[in-house]
Amino acid sequence: MAEVSVEVSATDCTDLAKVLVRADPGGALAAALDVPFGRAVRDGNDALVVRTAPDAWLLLAAADLATPLVRRVEALGAGEFASVVDVTHGHALARLTGTTAAVVLAKLCAIDLADPATPDGNTFRSLVAGVAVTVVRDDARPGRLTAGSAGATPAGGRDARPGRLTVSPTASLASLDRSDALGSAGATPAGGRDAERERSYLLLCDRSYRQYLRDVLTDAGEEFGLAWT
Amino acid sequence: MVLLPCPHCGPRDAAEFGYVGERAARPDPGAATPQQWRGYLYLRRNPAGWADELWLHRAGCGRYLAMSRHTVTGDIRAVRDAATGGAD
Numbered sequence: 001m002a003e004v005s006v007e008v009s010a011t012d013c014t015d016l017a018k019v020l021v022r023a024d025p026g027g028a029l030a031a032a033l034d035v036p037f038g039r040a041v042r043d044g045n046d047a048l049v050v051r052t053a054p055d056a057w058l059l060l061a062a063a064d065l066a067t068p069l070v071r072r073v074e075a076l077g078a079g080e081f082a083s084v085v086d087v088t089h090g091h092a093l094a095r096l097t098g099t100t101a102a103v104v105l106a107k108l109c110a111i112d113l114a115d116p117a118t119p120d121g122n123t124f125r126s127l128v129a130g131v132a133v134t135v136v137r138d139d140a141r142p143g144r145l146t147a148g149s150a151g152a153t154p155a156g157g158r159d160a161r162p163g164r165l166t167v168s169p170t171a172s173l174a175s176l177d178r179s180d181a182l183g184s185a186g187a188t189p190a191g192g193r194d195a196e197r198e199r200s201y202l203l204l205c206d207r208s209y210r211q212y213l214r215d216v217l218t219d220a221g222e223e224f225g226l227a228w229t
Numbered sequence: 230m231v232l233l234p235c236p237h238c239g240p241r242d243a244a245e246f247g248y249v250g251e252r253a254a255r256p257d258p259g260a261a262t263p264q265q266w267r268g269y270l271y272l273r274r275n276p277a278g279w280a281d282e283l284w285l286h287r288a289g290c291g292r293y294l295a296m297s298r299h300t301v302t303g304d305i306r307a308v309r310d311a312a313t314g315g316a317d
């Protein structure tokens with residue numbers, strides 16, 4: 001291979017707001033969230049709603065939105081026995097993106113990552129390198145991405161690659177969702193790349209495993225040129 | 230890898246599960262004698278054969294599962310959610 005290209009990258013997204021919801025699957029709160037078990041859906045209010053268990057939901061949003069998110073979800077289940085807890089600081093979150101993201105993850109996880117088993121918008125909780133991790137397949141689409149900018153250039157002095165899709169480490173879910181809602185036209189990256197999806201996974205684990213998860217991803221991704229952005 | 234069937238998550242590595250123990254009917258705490266309560270807490274059949282067991286899918290859906298498992302062969306003939314009885 002004459003040129004080594006960055007086919008997979010990882011970003012630490014621990015700063016994003018994380019809210020854990022436990023409620024009766026047959027209750028009003030479950031009906032209002034309206035996401036089936038095993039699926040992750042963006043709601044109309046800048047949050048990614050992940051149904052991690054029959055009776056549990058994980059909501060991800062921009063870093064400063066935890067408190068309003070808790071209030072909003074609590075209001076959905078008014079009077080119902082449910083718990084809505086801001087777990088932002090108790091969990092670590094990373095995003096793994098790239099054409100070989102699934103191959104990297106497959107080295108650490110026994111779950112079938114092929115499209116028929118785990119398509120975009122799918123989520124599961126399983127062991128990743130021996131640690132319980134919530135995995136959300138949340139493919140990068142042009143509307144959800146920013147083209148490689150200075151802030152998203154991989155560390156280590158690699159050349160910036162115009163048109164290279166990279167999840168911006170500073171972008172919030174909220175801002176990405178707003179561009180999503182506007183359609184992909186305004187967010188088409190330089191180079192006229194097709195509006196194709198790029199494999200991307202969100203990985204959530206207990207915060208005490210943050211460095212460990214980073215280390216095992218770095219190790220597994222080394223042969224694919226994984227870069228942290 | 231030993232696979233255990235989860236009614237919610239599908240077949241999963243046994244390492245994801247926690248073994249809770251044989252299932253036992255909980256007596257009425259107000260009416261049970263100390264002997265009955267002790268039996269509920271501590272006494273188990275421990276069969277070499279089919280056993281009704283409770284497992285926790287710790288690293289998966291987090292649900293308690295009622296499993297009919299053969300303690301000699303490891304075969305599982307039935308599994309359901311211990312609380313709801315169903316798959317969701």
Ligand SMILES: [Zn+2]
Binds near residue numbers: 290
């Ligand atoms: Zn399960």
